[in-house]
Amino acid sequence: MKLKLGIIGLLVCLAFTNIQGQEAILTGKVITFKGYPVANATISASKSKQTTTTDSLGYYSISCRAKKDNIKVKVAGFVGQNFRYRGEKEHAVNLIYIHNESSYYKVIKNKIMTKENLDYCIENLLYENNNFDRMANIYQIIQFVHTTAKVETVNGTKQVFLTSRGPSSISSGQQALIVVDGIVTDDINSVSPKQVKSVEVLIGNEAAEYGVRAANGVVKINLKDN
Structure with a gap:
């Protein structure tokens, strides 16, 4: 009996040691505009169930349970990122x-950033930071910028829907107004990601300058100068 208990205890100890051995500390830094620290960003690991936040300089440290843990980075005002922890x-x-x-x-x-730093980055580094060259198409860029946007084909043409209702009633014209370099258009299929300088989504009061046409939001696409 004592021998059995001893074996069981040894197995439990080995299992605990193995689990502990799988844990590792991942450190890093969250930045934006390719150099400016992002404070108060939430970092979470799905397997270890650990969560932490970045400090004022953007640094973080988190315990990961095992290799291939899924790490999520979220913070207000920025597009979140996921990546795999691989040791x-x-x-x-x-x-x-x-x-x-x-x-x-x-x-x-x-x-998250000081007003001075954010103003400077928007004025001087926005387009360099928000580089869309690797996106598959213009619609993926729009959904990257505005994660709840929906893309549906209406009468043979892809349309963008920003409202929570989506394209539930085509006849009511719920699609967003698309503006490319100041010109309203219905077809942006030919716009290449490599051409895109910036994409901005305007909803509600932000879209007021476009009048009643902007009732369902506006997608402003600015192209690079060639």
Whole structure:
């Protein structure tokens, strides 16, 4: 009996040691505009169930249960990122800024960046940071910038829907207004990601300058100068 208990205890101890051996500490830094620290970003690991936040300089440290843990990075005003932990000791993340009035307010209010740094980055580094060259098409870029956007084919043409209702009633014209370099258009299939300088989604008061046409939001696409 004592021998059996001893074996069981040894197995439990080995199992615990094995689990502990699978744990590792991942450190890193969350930045934006390819150099500016992002404070108060939430970092979570799905397998270890650990969560932490970045400090004022953008640094974080989190326990990962095993290799291939799924790490999520989230913070107001920026597009979140997921990546796989593969045993590395450090991992840096550069976040894409969501360029609109709401994001600007959240970033400053939550002390994610200082107003001075954010203003400078928007003025000088926005287009360099928000590089869309690797996207498959213009619609993927729109959904990257505005994660709840829906793309549906209506009468043979792809349309973008920003409202929560989506394209539930085609006849009511619920699609967003698309503006490319200041010109309203219905077809953006020919727009290549390599041409895109910036994409901005305007909803509600932000879209007021476009009048009643903007009732379902506006997608502003600015192209690079060739």
